[in-house]
Amino acid sequence: MKPCISPNRVAEIACRFSEFKSVNPLPLKVENVCKTYTVKNGSLVHAVKDVSLEIHPGEILGLLGPNGAGKTTVISMITSLESIDQGEIQVFGHSLKTATLKAKQKLGVVPQEIVSHGFFSLKEVLTFHSGYYGIWNNQDRIQFLLKKLGLDSHQNKMVKQLSGGMKRRFMIAKALLHKPGLILLDEPTAGVDIQLRTSMWEFVKELRKEGVAILLTTHYLAEAEELCDRVAIIDKGKIKFQGPTGNIIRELTRKKFEVELKSAYTGADLSGLAKASSGHIISVEMKSNKLFAVVDSQLSLGDFLFHLNLQLADIMDIKTQEGNLEDAFLAVLEGKNKSPQAAL
Amino acid sequence: MMVPFLSLLNREIRRFLRVIVQTIVTPLVSSCLYLFIFGVSLGDKVQINAGYTYLAFLIPGLMMMTLINNSFQNSSSSIVTSKFTGELEDLRVVPLSSQAILWALGFGAVVRGTFVATITFLVGSIFFYFQKGFVLGVAHPFELIFFMIFSGLVFGFLGLAAAFWAKSFDQLGAVNAFILLPLTYLGGVFISIEHLHPILQIFTRMNPLFYIINGARHAVIGVSDVDIGTSIAVVSFSVFVFYWVALWSLRKGSFARWS
Numbered sequence A: 001m002k003p004c005i006s007p008n009r010v011a012e013i014a015c016r017f018s019e020f021k022s023v024n025p026l027p028l029k030v031e032n033v034c035k036t037y038t039v040k041n042g043s044l045v046h047a048v049k050d051v052s053l054e055i056h057p058g059e060i061l062g063l064l065g066p067n068g069a070g071k072t073t074v075i076s077m078i079t080s081l082e083s084i085d086q087g088e089i090q091v092f093g094h095s096l097k098t099a100t101l102k103a104k105q106k107l108g109v110v111p112q113e114i115v116s117h118g119f120f121s122l123k124e125v126l127t128f129h130s131g132y133y134g135i136w137n138n139q140d141r142i143q144f145l146l147k148k149l150g151l152d153s154h155q156n157k158m159v160k161q162l163s164g165g166m167k168r169r170f171m172i173a174k175a176l177l178h179k180p181g182l183i184l185l186d187e188p189t190a191g192v193d194i195q196l197r198t199s200m201w202e203f204v205k206e207l208r209k210e211g212v213a214i215l216l217t218t219h220y221l222a223e224a225e226e227l228c229d230r231v232a233i234i235d236k237g238k239i240k241f242q243g244p245t246g247n248i249i250r251e252l253t254r255k256k257f258e259v260e261l262k263s264a265y266t267g268a269d270l271s272g273l274a275k276a277s278s279g280h281i282i283s284v285e286m287k288s289n290k291l292f293a294v295v296d297s298q299l300s301l302g303d304f305l306f307h308l309n310l311q312l313a314d315i316m317d318i319k320t321q322e323g324n325l326e327d328a329f330l331a332v333l334e335g336k337n338k339s340p341q342a343a344l
Numbered sequence B: 001m002m003v004p005f006l007s008l009l010n011r012e013i014r015r016f017l018r019v020i021v022q023t024i025v026t027p028l029v030s031s032c033l034y035l036f037i038f039g040v041s042l043g044d045k046v047q048i049n050a051g052y053t054y055l056a057f058l059i060p061g062l063m064m065m066t067l068i069n070n071s072f073q074n075s076s077s078s079i080v081t082s083k084f085t086g087e088l089e090d091l092r093v094v095p096l097s098s099q100a101i102l103w104a105l106g107f108g109a110v111v112r113g114t115f116v117a118t119i120t121f122l123v124g125s126i127f128f129y130f131q132k133g134f135v136l137g138v139a140h141p142f143e144l145i146f147f148m149i150f151s152g153l154v155f156g157f158l159g160l161a162a163a164f165w166a167k168s169f170d171q172l173g174a175v176n177a178f179i180l181l182p183l184t185y186l187g188g189v190f191i192s193i194e195h196l197h198p199i200l201q202i203f204t205r206m207n208p209l210f211y212i213i214n215g216a217r218h219a220v221i222g223v224s225d226v227d228i229g230t231s232i233a234v235v236s237f238s239v240f241v242f243y244w245v246a247l248w249s250l251r252k253g254s255f256a257r258w259s
C-alpha cells in the first residue's frame, strides 16, 4: 500500500504548523527571569531566580508558594511594575521589553493589594480605565461586568465607599474591561468570605471556558487543586515543580489504606512487604485487627490486597485516603521526592 | 491613538473639579486679599512708571502666581494621591505610553492653572473697575494665551517630576514652600525690578519666574521689565527642559505605592 501522505506533504504540514504557532503565540511565556532587590541596608534579596512559565489559552496555571516565595514579584515583572533583571517575558508573542504597550493591551491584572480611587464612582473609574485601553465607549461591557459581579446597584457610589469584598470584585471588573486574553490574579480570594470566594471561582471557570489564559496565585491549596489545570510550586524564588495538577499529586503523594480484618493478620511477613512490592508499599503496621498502610499512589487497592494475600472474606471494612495538592505541596517544600504521610 | 491620552486628561480635569471649592476658593480668597491690601490700600503710595496704576501692575502678576501654584498642585497632588491609593500602579499596568501620561498631566495642569488665573483676572478687573471706572482690557490676548499654556506646562511637568521622586507629602510640600513660593514672590509679582537694590536685581534676573511673570504683564497691560522676546524664549526653553525632566522621572521613577 502506498503511504497516504508524501514526505513533501509532511514538510508542508510542519511548515503550516509552525506558521500556526507564530500566528497564535502563547498567552504567556516567561523565560529564565531573575529579580534581585537591594534592600535599605544594602543587602541583596534574590526574590526570583531563573523562573520559567508557560500558559496556554483556556488554561489556569496556579503559582503556589509560601509567603515571600516570590509570587507577587513574578506577577509584578509581567505587569511592568518591576523591571526584569534577566530573562524575557512575552505576552501573546509581544516582548515586554520591545513591545510593552502591545503586551499590556492583552493583559488584565488583579493585584494583591486593594486599589482605591479617592475621587470617582465605580462607573467613572471603569469609563476612564476603558479609555486607557483605547475604548472610548465601553458602556455595554461595563454594565455587563458590573452586573456579573453584583455591583450594578453600586455603580454610582464612590469606590472608597465599597466594602473590602466589593472592592475586590470591582478590581476584577476593572481588569476585564478590555477582554484580555491573559489574566493575572494575585491572591484574589485572600480575606474574602466563603460565599464570595465560591462565586469568584465560578466566574474564573467561565473565563477559562471562553479561552482566557489565567495565572493565579493563592495559598488556598484546596481551591488550587479544584481550579488549576497546572500548577507551579515556587519556593525561595525558585520553581520547584511544574506540571498538570493531577500528575503532581500522583507523583508526589501517597495513598493511605486502613484495612479492618475479622481476626488478627497472620499472612505475609509485614516487614518484607516493601521489598516484595518493589517499593510500592511503603509501610504497613498492624494494630489489633487493623492494618495501616502507606502506599505509592500508583498502587491499586486490589494489588495491595494481593501482596498481603488477603481475601475479601477476611475483611470487615476498608478506608482509603488519596493524597491531595496540599500533601504534594508540602512534599515539594520539604525537598523530598515522596512525602511521608501523616497518620489517618 | 488619542483615546488613552484624552481619557487620562478627562480624569485629571474631573479630579480637580471634584475638589472645586478647594481649588477655586482658596486662590480666590488670597487673590482678593492681595488685591485689596496691595492694590487698593497701598496702590496710591506705590510709584509705577508708564502711567499705570499699581492695581493694573499687580493683576497679571497675581494671575501668574495662582497659575504657577495651581498647575504645580494639579499634577503633583494627582501623582501623590495615586501613590497613596495604588492608582499609580494601575497607570503602569495599562497601555498608556509615557508620552500620553506626560501630556495628559501637563494639560490637566494647564486647564486648572488657566481656569484659576482667569478667575483671578476677573476678580482683579472688578476691583479695577471700581477704582478707575473703566474696564481693564488685555493688551495682547494671544501672548496671554501663550504664557498661560506654556507656564502651565512647565509647572505641570515640574509637579509631575517632583511628585515622582517625593517619598512623602512633606517632601512635596517642601518643594513648594522652599523653592516655588520664594521664586514666585521674588519674581516681580509685587514690585518692578527698577525699585530693587542692584544686587537683588541680579538675583531676580536669574529667576526664570521673573520672565514668566513679566511676559504675562506685557500680555495684559503692555509693559514689562524685560523684552517680550526674552520672556517667550525663557518660557519655551523651560517647557523643553522640564519636559525632559518629567519624562526621565516617569521612566526612572517608581510607580510603587506608599505602604
Ligand SMILES: Nc1ncnc2c1ncn2[C@@H]1O[C@H](COP(=O)(O)OP(=O)(O)O)[C@@H](O)[C@H]1O
Residues within 6 Å of the ligand: A037, A038, A039, A045, A046, A047, A065, A066, A067, A068, A069, A070, A071, A072, A073, A074
Ligand atoms: N520592593 C521590594 N524591595 C525589597 N524586597 C522585596 C520587595 N518586594 C518583595 N521583596 C522580597 O522579595 C521576596 C518575595 O516577595 P513576594 O514576591 O512579595 O512574595 P509572595 O508574593 O510570594 O508572598 C520576599 O523576600 C520579599 O521580602
Ligand SMILES: [Mg+2]
Residues within 6 Å of the ligand: A071, A072, A073, A112, A186, A187
Ligand atoms: Mg504576594
